Amino acid sequence: MSLEKISAQLSTYSESGEQKIPPVELWDPPYCGEIDIEIKADGSWYYNGTVFKRIALVKLLASVLKKEGDDYFLVTPVEKIKIRVEDAPFVLTQWQWHEQEPQTMVVSTHLDNQFLLNSEHPLEIAEDGSLYVTVRHNLTAKVHRNVYYQWVDLAKEQQTANGVELVFESAGLLFSLGSIA
Structure with missing residues (x-):
């Protein structure tokens, strides 16, 4: 082939x-x-x-x-x-607030795939603490370190069932960046 x-x-x-x-x-x-x-x-x-x-x-x-x-x-x-x-096929490299929906993020991969961070494209934390977003079906993008630090800046501490976590909102959903020790 x-x-x-x-x-x-x-x-x-x-x-x-x-x-x-x-x-x-x-x-x-x-x-x-x-x-x-x-x-x-x-x-x-x-x-x-x-x-x-x-x-x-x-x-x-x-x-x-x-x-x-x-x-x-x-x-x-x-x-x-x-x-x-090696890891994930895509890398999430950019984000911005949606123009018509201010509390919804538009995220982009290094290959210019754009989509909303929402229930169809959720943020998930791997066992090693790495963050991944579903791009389509079961294909994921690893969140680039720069995006992670930008999200940390806008996240708020919140008490959850898992302890105190850093969370932020997009599309009416709370997404966690992980627990605070």
Whole structure:
């Protein structure tokens, strides 16, 4: 399986040139093996040990990324190829308050995926204290350290069932940054 063949099978751009996310969760093609693609913890993509330089290709491949159990795959309607992901496939790098809904955050990944921080895209704390946000289906973005510190600045201490936690609100929900010792 080559990158050129995968790219040729994908037509994920609308007439306006805006990327659409294909319904990969509905596709169940046969498994075709592995390809030497790895997504590093910083969100960079590597093929055969060399970093991808074409961001458009990375965005295209990310649009057909699927997670099954602990494994990640690039899927087309006819093929499923396993790749490696070091941590999370996306990195949450920016946030801002929504223009029409002031108490709702719009968050962005390093690949320009934008969505609201809400019940569909919740913030979760891993056992090691790392923060992750669901991007789509079961794909997550690790919260970048800069975003974390910005959220700490706006968070408030609140007594919860887990003790005193740093929390902030988005879309009418409270999100925790963790317990305060």
